[in-house]
Amino acid sequence: MSPGDETWLREPQDTEWDPSEAERIADSLTRFNTDDVVALALGWTFATPWRQVFGKFPQFSLASGAGSGKTSTALLMANLGGNMIEETASAQQTKFVVTRQMASTTTLPITLDEFKPNEMQDWTLRRLQDLLRLNYDASLAGRGRADQSVVNYQLTAPVILLGEGTRDQTAIVDRIVRPKRSRSRLEESQDYQEAYGHLRASNLGMFALAYQRWALSQTADLESIQIPELGGSLRAAHNHRVVKFGWLMLEKFCREVVGVPLPEIDIDRALVASMENLGYLETRDGKIRPKSTRSDVDILMEAIHDAIVNGLLHPGVHWVRRPQKGDVIIRIGSVLGKLQSTGVRLMDQADYRRIIREGDCPYAEWSDKKQADFTRQDPTHGTMRTKGPLVIDPVKLAEETDIPVALWEGELAMVSEAERLESSQ
Numbered sequence: 001m002s003p004g005d006e007t008w009l010r011e012p013q014d015t016e017w018d019p020s021e022a023e024r025i026a027d028s029l030t031r032f033n034t035d036d037v038v039a040l041a042l043g044w045t046f047a048t049p050w051r052q053v054f055g056k057f058p059q060f061s062l063a064s065g066a067g068s069g070k071t072s073t074a075l076l077m078a079n080l081g082g083n084m085i086e087e088t089a090s091a092q093q094t095k096f097v098v099t100r101q102m103a104s105t106t107t108l109p110i111t112l113d114e115f116k117p118n119e120m121q122d123w124t125l126r127r128l129q130d131l132l133r134l135n136y137d138a139s140l141a142g143r144g145r146a147d148q149s150v151v152n153y154q155l156t157a158p159v160i161l162l163g164e165g166t167r168d169q170t171a172i173v174d175r176i177v178r179p180k181r182s183r184s185r186l187e188e189s190q191d192y193q194e195a196y197g198h199l200r201a202s203n204l205g206m207f208a209l210a211y212q213r214w215a216l217s218q219t220a221d222l223e224s225i226q227i228p229e230l231g232g233s234l235r236a237a238h239n240h241r242v243v244k245f246g247w248l249m250l251e252k253f254c255r256e257v258v259g260v261p262l263p264e265i266d267i268d269r270a271l272v273a274s275m276e277n278l279g280y281l282e283t284r285d286g287k288i289r290p291k292s293t294r295s296d297v298d299i300l301m302e303a304i305h306d307a308i309v310n311g312l313l314h315p316g317v318h319w320v321r322r323p324q325k326g327d328v329i330i331r332i333g334s335v336l337g338k339l340q341s342t343g344v345r346l347m348d349q350a351d352y353r354r355i356i357r358e359g360d361c362p363y364a365e366w367s368d369k370k371q372a373d374f375t376r377q378d379p380t381h382g383t384m385r386t387k388g389p390l391v392i393d394p395v396k397l398a399e400e401t402d403i404p405v406a407l408w409e410g411e412l413a414m415v416s417e418a419e420r421l422e423s424s425q
C-alpha cells in the first residue's frame with residue numbers, strides 16, 4: 001500500500017518560509033472562535049509534534065451540536081498540525097481502516113468524524129472505544145492474518161474526535177480534552193467567520209512545517225507545566241498539561257520566529273472549562289470544585305493505579321498482595337507522600353480512615369492489625385513484616401471502578417514514564 005492511498009493524510013505543498021504570510025496567519029490564529037475553544041484547540045494541535053515524547057496523548061473531542069462548526073474546526077486544526085486534508089474521515093469505518101489510520105502517523109492530527117455513540121451498535125462502539133484507549137497510550141493493536149500470524153499496529157496518531165452527545169462518557173472521559181460548546185453561534189459572529197475564512201485561505205502547511213522543524217530544537221519538560229489544581233485524575237491532569245504545553249510552545253514560536261506575539265488568552269481558564277465540561281468539576285457555593293460523583297476513595301485508588309503504572313509506586317515497598325487471602329495491603333502513609341508530587345488533590349490519612357471506617361466503601365477496609373511482608377527501603381535489612389492500614393479487595397475494586405485486578409498481579413506492563421522517555425529519545 002502506498003502512502004498516496006491513505007486519504008486521511010496529505011502532505012503540505014509549497015512550504016517555503018514566507019515571513020509576511022506567517023505574520024498574517026499569526027494575526028488571525030486566535031480569532032476564529034471563543035478564547036476557550038481557541039486556546040484548547042491550538043494548545044492541543046501545537047503539542048502534537050511531541051506526541052511520541054509524551055507517550056500518553058489525549059484525543060481532542062469536539063462535541064457541540066449540529067452545524068456548530070465541528071468539522072470545519074477539525075480541518076483547521078489538522079491543517080495547522082501539518083495534515084492538509086480537505087475532508088474529515090468517518091469514525092464509522094471498519095475496524096481495520098480505523099486501526100490503519102491511527103497507525104499511519106506519529107505527529108499529524110487525524111480526524112474521526114460522526115462519532116455518535118447514541119446511534120452506534122454496542123459492539124461497534126466498544127470496538128472503537130478499545131482503539132481509542134490503545135491510541136491514548138500509543139499501544140499496539142494486533143490483527144490476525146489468514147496464516148495465523150499477527151500484524152501489530154502502533155496506534156500513535158493524534159486524534160480529533162467529532163461527535164454529538166455521548167452515552168457512557170466514563171469510557172473516554174479520562175482520555176480526552178473537550179472545549180465547552182460556545183453559545184454564540186458561528187453565523188452570528190462576523191469576526192469568527194472572517195478569521196476562519198482567512199485562515200482557510202492561508203498557507204497553513206508552510207506555517208505547520210516551520211513550526212515542526214522549530215519544535216525539534218525545543219526541549220519538552222511536561223512536569224514543569226503548572227496547571228490549575230482542580231482535582232480530577234492523574235490522566236486528566238496530564239492531558240491538560242499537554243494542552244498547556246502546546247499553547248506555551250505556540251506562543252514562543254510566534255514571539256521568537258514569526259515576530260508577532262499572540263494576544264494574551266487565559267489558557268488556565270480554558271483548561272478549567274474543559275475539566276468542567278468533562279464533569280470533573282462542578283460549581284458549589286459559588287466556587288468551582290472537583291465533582292463528587294466518584295468517591296474520594298475511588299479518586300485515591302485511581303491515583304494509586306496511575307502511579308503504579310507510571311512506576312512511581314512499587315510492589316513490596318508501597319503495597320503487597322497477599323497470595324493466600326488475595327487481598328492487597330497498602331502502606332497508605334508512604335503512598336500519600338509519594339502521590340504528593342503528582343498534583344492530584346488528596347485528603348489526609350485520617351480522612352480516609354474515617355470514610356472507610358464508616359463503611360461507605362465496598363472494596364476497602366481499614367485495619368490496624370493486618371500485616372504483610374514489605375521490603376525495607378534499605379536493602380540490607382531485607383524483608384520485614386510491617387502493617388499497612390488500607391486493605392483492598394481487588395475483585396470488588398475492579399467492579400466499582402475500572403481498575404483491573406491484573407494491576408496487582410504484575411501483569412500490566414509497568415513501564416515507568418522515565419524509561420519510556422529514555423527509550424523514545
Ligand SMILES: Nc1ncnc2c1ncn2[C@@H]1O[C@H](COP(=O)(O)OP(=O)(O)OP(=O)(O)O)[C@@H](O)[C@H]1O
Nearest residue numbers: 032065066067068069070071072073186192193196
Ligand atoms: N470560525 C468558524 N469555525 C468553524 N466553522 C466556521 C467558522 N466560521 C464559519 N464557519 C462555517 O460554519 C459552517 C460549520 O459547519 P460544520 O460542517 O463545520 O459544522 P458541524 O458541527 O460539523 O456540522 P454537522 O453537525 O452537520 O456535522 C461551515 O460552513 C463553516 O465554513
Ligand SMILES: [Mg+2]
Nearest residue numbers: 070071072113
Ligand atoms: Mg460535521
